[in-house]
Amino acid sequence: MKALGVARSTVYYKPRPVTAEDLKLMHRLNELHLEHPFAGARMLRDLLRREGVAVGRRHVATLMKRMGIEAIYRRPNTSKPAPGHKVYPYLLRGVKIERPNQVWATDISYIPMRRGFVYITAVVDVFSRRVLAYRVSITMEAAFCVEALEEALAKYGKPEIFNTDQGSQFTSLDFTGALLDAKIAISMDGKGAWRDNVFVERLWRSVKYEEVYLKAYDNVSEARASIGRYLAFYNGRAPAFEP
Template sequence: MAERKKFDKAFKEQTVEKILAGETTASLMAKEIGVHYSTVRDWLIAYEKDGSSAFPGSGNLKPDDDEIRKLRRELANLKEENEILKKAGGLFCEKSEINKFNFIYKHRFIFRIAKMCQALQVSRSGYYAYFSRSESNRSKSNRELLETIKEIHKKSHGIYGAPQITKNLPENQKASKGRVARLMKANGIRSKVSKKYKATTYSNHSLPVADNILNREFTASRPNQKWVSDITYIPTKEGWLYLAGVMDLYGRRLVGWAMANHMRTELVSAALNQAIGRTGAKEGLIIHSDRGIQYASNDYQNLLKRYGFVCSMSRKGNCYDNAPMESFWGKLKMEWLNDYNFETRAEAKKAVFEYIELFYNRKRTHSANGYIPPFVLKEIS
């Protein structure tokens, strides 16, 4: 019998807040995070009933009332209309509706067609009639393929280049990498460029350290065989937000994470406890980290002993001994966080949650996995 998954309060709060903010529905969110709809529904009921005491140890956050949620939806509609008008403002001077129809078609995966027709003062029936006219098969195929490329590129937040977009094309639109690359180049679509970053822990201490048992063997034949862990930090105008992560080397799935305004031992312990609760990892698992004082501390080492885990640590000053986690931090920041300028830690937490749980684990394809997302690879193993 499969073990019951356990989710900590931080995971539940981030999930519920996205739904209450009107960004998604309970059923869609349940599919995104891989839990049953009734579980998410129970979280919502508890949170709306008990507020800050809905989950043990939660903060003083309270769910928005109906009036605030209604106002947020109205503001979202106004924001969408303003964005349409900003992009299409020059079209109001044109007498012809053709350019307006082309604008609507080009942006149909960004804005709602009905909303664009309303903002541009054209009829939906006229729009659909215009695009029902015949065109060459090749032109139609390239146009449809280009829109699919744009959609995949947008959903990846500009991360994917031609190889990954080619792998993610639907079965009825399979095309060569060269054709995809040509369409991308002609339309100015390209993947993001990496930016440098630095993450560190304090390793100048007198606590005992473990041998490097992992020894850069970054492959695993099954889930919960080898884990790696590390800490990084994210700047906000409120101050640093520290993030601890635990990755399963089988499929490179992030199985545990924790965020706080400090980088004490409690942070790495919370990430490890989340990973254990969600996976049910057993005795004998190798968990690797650097020599930071958090990982060498008595509290953390006692946690490993309690579950019978084998501790492994990098050699001093050698970041390559923990390359998968270093690589993940680079992806997180280059693909996601560098696009933001966070006002608060709460904003940064939301962005991290969305990247790890809604994109990286469940949607982001990996060449090392045969272009299969980590969560999908785990499910079929």
């Protein structure tokens, strides 16, 4: 793709096939996860059953994994990086964030469409809450996360610290290599940590309730364009960014 000058995330124009029943379940799981971020597969199964949806815990867990969501709560850090991936220590404990370009953060979220779904990643300045760059893709491969990172660096300089979770996209050599090349300190949350990704979680809540749940995107291009317009509006409500 690099030889052609085409971003890898832009060539995925069709969402992966999923049964209509599973799509409906995934859309509802997405809503329930925002309302109850501490809920695991067992609790989500019970919530669905209260709504008359007969589904097993294992199937809920499978769909959650496909969506890239998990319960957020305090627990010991027992996660392990993907083979060959290094996990970096958490650097934000006790740090007072008081200026732009001090700390950036990123995350990935699931976005439902009319007949499928996509993923979104965004780079956020923690102090100003502004979205510095984003990408939409039908896969959770590291490439679209790296593209968003590179765009943010090109437009806004660089932060002192970049915070992520321990997802394989963010522990990948491509992603951490881009940060190390720019001499940015890498900070990583404990897997599922309740406190650390709150800034980006607030963004996802706004994106979904103010944009995604009010729309029914027909395709990836429409989703990308509509979300882009919303994020421009979202940034307009945030303090001016002064790198």
